[in-house]
Amino acid sequence: MKIAVDAMGGDHAPDEIVRGALLYRASGGEADLVLVGREQELRRIIASSVPPGITIRNATDVVAMDEHPAQAVRNKPDSSISVCARLCRDGRADGWASAGNSGGVMAAALFIQGRIKGVERPALGSIVPTQEGFAYFLDVGANVDSKPEYMAQFAAMGAVYAREMLGRPEPRIALLSNGEEEGKGDERVRETTRLLKGSLAGFIGNVEPKDIYGARADVVVADGFVGNVAIKMAEATADFLFRTLREEIPKTLSGMLGGLLIRPGVRQIRDRIDWREFGGAPLLGIDGVAVVAHGRSDARAMKNAIRVTRDAIENQLVGKIRAEVGRA
């Protein structure tokens, strides 16, 4: 198995990405890796000889984090992102992972690898923590203004993901809404409910945000605008609370002491809800494996994103989505 890694993508590229690749191999990862990016820069980071199982593929261009995704991909055919997608299309890699411009990753996957026949729109998922472990939430930003038909496919693809990648043999699938009763929701949610009810096994209707944490569903589906705002709201709230606790509690002597005593416990909790543990998530609906990692990925996050890429290939995620959601 061979995985292409976009070495130039992300806020901490290329150093942390290269370190993530080395970490993956050093921690027993079996897939061969192709680091894609400016060869001289990458060689300088690795310094000594390139370890076995890792090769470097030169790509002269880079899509910046703030570039217009579709334009950048069109105008830079030799960007690390486009080269990764082409390696997969041409069968020279089995999947790729990037912490770069996520719109760019999607554009490259879409233009170069293409959609699975019958899938209207690809969707991007994210792992969210719950009181019992985690749930899978999509779409967190691949699409805005999704039609109900797209939403219904997101739900069906999410079900495949939960089964094949998360070990949930009978996933419960829900729509994120402003109330759990049937009839709540905006027009999109209500129409999607009509499409899914009785047709998707495991569909349980609406959930509210508290139900996600309450582990009431394995897969939670939203339009990409709503999902992106919701997941960013969750991240921003957690950041705000931890920052406020860190600033306010040490203002008294007992608070300072107490803060030191609870530090290991807090760290454990932060780790449990840390996106770095989950690494990244494949774009569902692409005719190939393309994994989007967080733009702020460090070496640990990138190592985990490569692991997710490997799992998607190993579990034949794309073939299973094609069989269940695609059209021959």
Add this chain to the structure above:
Amino acid sequence: MKIAVDAMGGDHAPDEIVRGALLYRASGGEADLVLVGREQELRRIIASSVPPGITIRNATDVVAMDEHPAQAVRNKPDSSISVCARLCRDGRADGWASAGNSGGVMAAALFIQGRIKGVERPALGSIVPTQEGFAYFLDVGANVDSKPEYMAQFAAMGAVYAREMLGRPEPRIALLSNGEEEGKGDERVRETTRLLKGSLAGFIGNVEPKDIYGARADVVVADGFVGNVAIKMAEATADFLFRTLREEIPKTLSGMLGGLLIRPGVRQIRDRIDWREFGGAPLLGIDGVAVVAHGRSDARAMKNAIRVTRDAIENQLVGKIRAEVGRA
């Protein structure tokens, strides 16, 4: 000044609502209060004689928290909610507050008090904590599928609210979006931007969730479905984190000790971000003052909701919205 209080509305009605009214008066609140609800029940709670400044107005019916709002309001003309709205329409009260079925409160306000002429849809706001104090976020649930024209009015009404009720003479108004760059957002956000740009003083474009906590805007505007999901996501995330901390940290001896030491600091932070402090928020765009309090309101929350009602009346919020957003 006279304020009608729906004594039967909310998860903890009537006891906590009545206690909230007593608390308001006992803590120096000057407005006269009319407790609206089942007279015998209310008299039994007050037990001794009704204190000066408080009267009771019998209303035989109650709209339950889970009833269909519009139907319940139509079918129960003598519900406490409808009686409150009628007292205001008929000039026998200057405003009202309810912790009851919020859809019912909106339906009663809309059917009985009516909209300000020229306002397309009423909107419901909420106070959200930020690193520098708080911001005003609307619509958090009065409408779904808002047209851009409605959104633009929400922004204009929010600006009036920030100026008249929150002491922000030149409020910064933003749209909640999935990215701060212009062009980000769904179709509704992009179209609303076109309507507001250059026409609403203080309009600063898009903000992301982290910018709300970063105090980048005084007023943040969203469609009611998106806003409701976003605010519920923030509440659910905070609840999840506090619960996880409370459960996990005492699992070690030092964690238990540390937890005790930081308890006062944590309580202070919880209080600062506690919705009970803010009590409630008026429905903007109604031709009269109608304040929606949280369904879980206890006496303290209800006292604060009555204070908000008083402020809205005192500051002539409705007249100012009429002048700036309405049409003669």
